Amino acid sequence: MDVVDLARWQFGITTVVHYFFVPFTISMAFLVAIMQTMWMRTQDERWLRLTKFFGKLLLINLAVGVVTGLVQEFQFGLNWSDFSRFVGDIFGAPLAMEALLAFYLESVFVGVWIFGWGRIPPKIHLATIWVTAFATLLSAYFILAANSFMQNPVGYEINEEAGRAELTDFGAVLTNKVTLVTFPHTIFAAFMVGGAVVAGVAMWHLVKGRREPTAAEPGAPSDAITFRHALRIGAVAVLIGGVGAAVSGDLQGKVMTEVQPMKMAAAEALYDTQQPAPFSLFTVGSLDGSQALYSIEIPYLLSFLSTGSFQGEVQGINDIQQEYEQLYGPGDYTPNIPATYWTFRLMVGFGGLAAAIAAWQLWSTRRGRVPTSVWALRATVVLPFLPLAANTFGWVFTEMGRQPWLVFGLMPTASGVTPGSTAGGVFATLASFTVLYAGLTVLWVWLLAKHARPGLPDVSAEARWGRSSAGEDGSSAGDAAAGSGDDDAADRPLTFAY
Amino acid sequence: MDLATVWFVLVAVLWVGYLALEGFDFGVGMLTRGFARGDRERRVLINTIGPVWDGNEVWMITAVGATFAAFPEWYATAWAAYYAPLVVILMSLIVRGLAFEYRAKHDTERWRRWWDRAIFWGSAVPAFTWGVLLAGFVQGLPLDGRHDFTGGLADIVTPYTMLGGAVTVVLSLLHGAHYVALKTVGDIRLRARALAGRLAAPVALLAAGFAGWTLLDRDGGPMSWLAWLGGVGLVVALIAGRAAIVQRSEGWAFTASFTAMVFFGVVLFASLYPNVLPSTTDVGGLTIANAASSDYTLTVITWVAVPFVPLVVAYQTWVYWMFRRRIGVQHIPSP
Numbered sequence: 001m002d003v004v005d006l007a008r009w010q011f012g013i014t015t016v017v018h019y020f021f022v023p024f025t026i027s028m029a030f031l032v033a034i035m036q037t038m039w040m041r042t043q044d045e046r047w048l049r050l051t052k053f054f055g056k057l058l059l060i061n062l063a064v065g066v067v068t069g070l071v072q073e074f075q076f077g078l079n080w081s082d083f084s085r086f087v088g089d090i091f092g093a094p095l096a097m098e099a100l101l102a103f104y105l106e107s108v109f110v111g112v113w114i115f116g117w118g119r120i121p122p123k124i125h126l127a128t129i130w131v132t133a134f135a136t137l138l139s140a141y142f143i144l145a146a147n148s149f150m151q152n153p154v155g156y157e158i159n160e161e162a163g164r165a166e167l168t169d170f171g172a173v174l175t176n177k178v179t180l181v182t183f184p185h186t187i188f189a190a191f192m193v194g195g196a197v198v199a200g201v202a203m204w205h206l207v208k209g210r211r212e213p214t215a216a217e218p219g220a221p222s223d224a225i226t227f228r229h230a231l232r233i234g235a236v237a238v239l240i241g242g243v244g245a246a247v248s249g250d251l252q253g254k255v256m257t258e259v260q261p262m263k264m265a266a267a268e269a270l271y272d273t274q275q276p277a278p279f280s281l282f283t284v285g286s287l288d289g290s291q292a293l294y295s296i297e298i299p300y301l302l303s304f305l306s307t308g309s310f311q312g313e314v315q316g317i318n319d320i321q322q323e324y325e326q327l328y329g330p331g332d333y334t335p336n337i338p339a340t341y342w343t344f345r346l347m348v349g350f351g352g353l354a355a356a357i358a359a360w361q362l363w364s365t366r367r368g369r370v371p372t373s374v375w376a377l378r379a380t381v382v383l384p385f386l387p388l389a390a391n392t393f394g395w396v397f398t399e400m401g402r403q404p405w406l407v408f409g410l411m412p413t414a415s416g417v418t419p420g421s422t423a424g425g426v427f428a429t430l431a432s433f434t435v436l437y438a439g440l441t442v443l444w445v446w447l448l449a450k451h452a453r454p455g456l457p458d459v460s461a462e463a464r465w466g467r468s469s470a471g472e473d474g475s476s477a478g479d480a481a482a483g484s485g486d487d488d489a490a491d492r493p494l495t496f497a498y
Numbered sequence: 499m500d501l502a503t504v505w506f507v508l509v510a511v512l513w514v515g516y517l518a519l520e521g522f523d524f525g526v527g528m529l530t531r532g533f534a535r536g537d538r539e540r541r542v543l544i545n546t547i548g549p550v551w552d553g554n555e556v557w558m559i560t561a562v563g564a565t566f567a568a569f570p571e572w573y574a575t576a577w578a579a580y581y582a583p584l585v586v587i588l589m590s591l592i593v594r595g596l597a598f599e600y601r602a603k604h605d606t607e608r609w610r611r612w613w614d615r616a617i618f619w620g621s622a623v624p625a626f627t628w629g630v631l632l633a634g635f636v637q638g639l640p641l642d643g644r645h646d647f648t649g650g651l652a653d654i655v656t657p658y659t660m661l662g663g664a665v666t667v668v669l670s671l672l673h674g675a676h677y678v679a680l681k682t683v684g685d686i687r688l689r690a691r692a693l694a695g696r697l698a699a700p701v702a703l704l705a706a707g708f709a710g711w712t713l714l715d716r717d718g719g720p721m722s723w724l725a726w727l728g729g730v731g732l733v734v735a736l737i738a739g740r741a742a743i744v745q746r747s748e749g750w751a752f753t754a755s756f757t758a759m760v761f762f763g764v765v766l767f768a769s770l771y772p773n774v775l776p777s778t779t780d781v782g783g784l785t786i787a788n789a790a791s792s793d794y795t796l797t798v799i800t801w802v803a804v805p806f807v808p809l810v811v812a813y814q815t816w817v818y819w820m821f822r823r824r825i826g827v828q829h830i831p832s833p
Contacts, residue, residue, distance in 0.1 A: 059599060060599070060600070060603065062599075063595060063596055063598075063599035063600065064596060066552065066595060067591065067592040067593075067595040067596055068592065070555075070559065070588055070591055070592065070595075071588050071592075073559050073562050073563060074562060074577050074584055074588065076566070076573075076577075077566075077573050077574055077576065077577025077578055078577055078578065078581055078584065078585075079578075081574035081575065081577070081578040081646075082574070084566065084570055084573055084574035085570055085571060085574045087570075088566055088567075088570020088571070088573060088574065088791065089570055089791045089792050089795050090795070091566070092563070092565075092566035092567030092568070092570055092573065092791065092795075093567045093795055093798060093799050095563045095566055095567065096560070096563035096564045096566060096567035096568075096799060096802075097563075097567075097799070097802055098563065099556065099559045099560040099562075099563035099564075100560055100563070100564075100802065100803065100806050100807070100810065101802070101806055103556050103559060103560070104553065104556045104560065104810045104814070105813075107552040107553045107555070107556045108552070108553035108556070108810075108813060108814055108817055109813075110552070111548070111549040111550060111551075111552050111553055111817065112549060112817055112820065112821075114548070114549065115545075115548055115549040115821065116549075116820075119820075119821070119823075120820055159792070164570075166791075166792045166794070166795070167791075167792060167794055167795045167798070168794065170794075170795075170798045418578040418646075419644075419646050420646055420647070420648070421578070421581075425581070425582075429581070429582075429585050432585065432589070433585075436589060436592065440592070440596070443596075443600070447600065447603055447604070450603075450604065451603065491828045491829070492829075493828070493829050493830060493831040493832075494545070494825065494829050494830070494831060495831075496831075497541060497545045497548070497602075497829070497830055497831055498541065498544045498545055498548045498598055498599070498601060498602050
């Protein structure tokens with residue numbers, strides 16, 4: 001492997017692992033905010049218990065998401081300094097804005113949320129989780145705007161003298177049509193992750209409680225009703241996310257056909273231009289994907305996905321390759337076809353399976369029913385991993401599908417690498433990051449499982465705090481707790497502490 | 499002042515903010531070992547910075563993001579040159595951040611011991627290494643005609659940059675001791691005060707040494723008057739901090755070490771101006787002018803920074819006010 005490959009592996013591994021945590025944070029922040037809002041509105045302690053229970057999972061995940069995000073801010077400079085030089089005039093601005101507008105908000109207010117229980121007015125506390133949740137969306141928008149520039153560069157001109165691309169229209173960068181379709185797709189897909197975690201964990205408790213009533217903890221019957229609420233919210237989030245991801249993904253396919261036809265052709269491993277073009281569900285072919293041995297195809301579907309018409313013409317890889325050779329000079333402009341072909345199908349497949357399981361969950365728990373088979377239990381454990389896999393494969397597809405370009409049409413991947421970097425050096429950091437990130441991922445799954453397993457927490461302290469200022473304008477309790485500290489409450493233990 | 503210079507100042511402000519804010523939480527992290535007696539005291543220390551450390555760290559993220567947006571050449575050259583030490587910083591900050599959140603999430607002695615190590619080393623190592631790297635900006639690096647780093651680790655790890663690292667560590671430690679004195683009650687507060695009193699003289703000596711070396715070496719730059727002012731201010735602030743802590747005015751002592759951190763940053767960035775990364779060879783030095791983004795980009799990000807930087811400062815200040823209450827061992831709930 002040469003430096004370029006190693007640098008790509010390092011970016012790929014650190015970014016894919018970082019993205020395990022990102023969709024979880026985005027969706028779970030909103031779901032927890034909704035639960036806490038329900039508690040504030042109804043004063044029903046069940047919602048408070050769900051808020052604390054899933055809030056803990058959110059924080060376990062958020063911590064590892066935040067720290068792996070640190071690497072992202074630097075790594076365009078580490079291995080990709082010529083990329084940073086070439087597009088920094090454009091690419092740096094959304095990154096800086098993400099930090100200034102979104103990341104500060106998220107980091108500052110989530111700290112208030114974590115430590116604010118029992119210490120600040122409940123309404124302000126509720127506001128902090130909403131601020132955190134919206135900050136994650138804002139963050140996602142800026143990052144996607146930067147990424148979309150690499151897929152479809154807009155709002156720039158090349159300054160030959162300076163040897164770089166320069167920004168001419170920031171509005172165009174923020175309203176890149178790729179950003180506009182990728183943002184909803186990403187957010188809907190993210191909601192499938194958080195929804196699946198909530199639905200999976202809640203149903204696991206329901207099924208477990210029904211299968212082993214003796215093992216259930218005291219207060220289990222009320223836990224069951226509470227988890228049923230959570231199951232509904234989670235499963236509905238998965239379904240809405242699934243439908244939304246499908247619809248936005250369809251729009252995305254059409255934009256992709258327009259701006260990156262090679263990626264669309266690679267997704268289908270369509271070598272020759274066809275009209276109408278079928279979509280293959282499954283292909284057994286030669287390893288390099290150049291020859292199909294056996295394939296299940298749905299006629300007309302690819303035409304519809306790419307062009308919106310069942311009779312539309314879809315360009316094949318060979319034609320696009322020829323066209324690009326004329327446009328950009330000799331070279332190989334095809335991405336890794338088996339990788340793009342399969343990651344696309346795995347994305348759709350895992351996403352679809354998650355939605356199907358969520359639908360089954362709603363059906364099988366209708367009107368107080370609880371399935372008790374061991375398969376029901378297993379499905380709940382598997383469910384959270386499915387949208388996560390779909391998210392991962394989606395990103396691997398879209399980034400590998402852009403190859404051999406780093407910035408489509410402007411900069412080949414190999415030209416972006418830091419000059420003078422050595423394979424040995426990059427390999428050393430790649431190995432270190434891989435070991436560290438593997439450890440983090442194991443720890444993350446283990447801690448989440450550990451904290452998802454016990455029943456709902458005792459929330460009497462938080463409930464008292466919530467009640468004490470309900471009906472007033474929500475300030476007295478918090479002010480007393482945060483005050484100078486020589487009242488009776490001064491020596492009471494904190495409601496929350498690390 | 500042209501926009502590129504404005505952004506140099508802003509990047510400097512972000513780094514200075516980072517040193518002054520994360521400086522004390524690095525200090526608190528280092529105090530968890532040796533200073534803290536037992537698990538409860540360690541938890542008191544961690545909880546004094548619990549609500550705020552993450553927000554403090556964003557100053558660095560934003561400094562880096564702002565560098566990328568306003569000075570892409572600086573971003574590209576610096577992080578590629580600083581590759582190995584940066585990876586050390588990043589890995590340390592990763593385990594440190596996790597340690598705060600995960601330490602109390604599993605109840606065994608061994609688990610806590612590992613995270614305690616992560617908190618200590620995850621605070622000491624980045625404090626030192628950032629000091630080395632920031633001093634390295636002032637010192638300069640061997641670059642070639644297209645601004646690429648041509649040297650090795652020996653060009654980054656020099657006596658001057660090592661002193662920069664050491665000063666950052668001890669300043670953070672003192673700043674952290676002041677913060678602990680300000681934010682705790684009971685025995686731990688008294689010991690933090692005593693420790694800060696003992697630390698002041700050696701810290702001032704080291705800081706004066708670093709400032710003197712920088713100023714003599716970089717004298718004659720267009721902003722050297724400001725760098726001198728920073729050097730004098732740094733020492734005066736440390737003396738004032740010592741006077742305040744002896745008088746038991748913890749608020750003033752903390753203000754003094756905060757100011758000392760700011761002046762430390764002033765020494766660095768005023769000496770650096772108008773360069774952003776000078777070259778130790780005859781070619782390739784990066785200056786504000788040749789590293790900057792286009793005017794249009796600078797204009798766009800200026801429009802964003804003007805309202806949002808003050809807003810960030812405002813809400814972060816509000817959060818400190820919100821969590822102004824002191825804590826002691828009696829406030830730590832049982833696990």
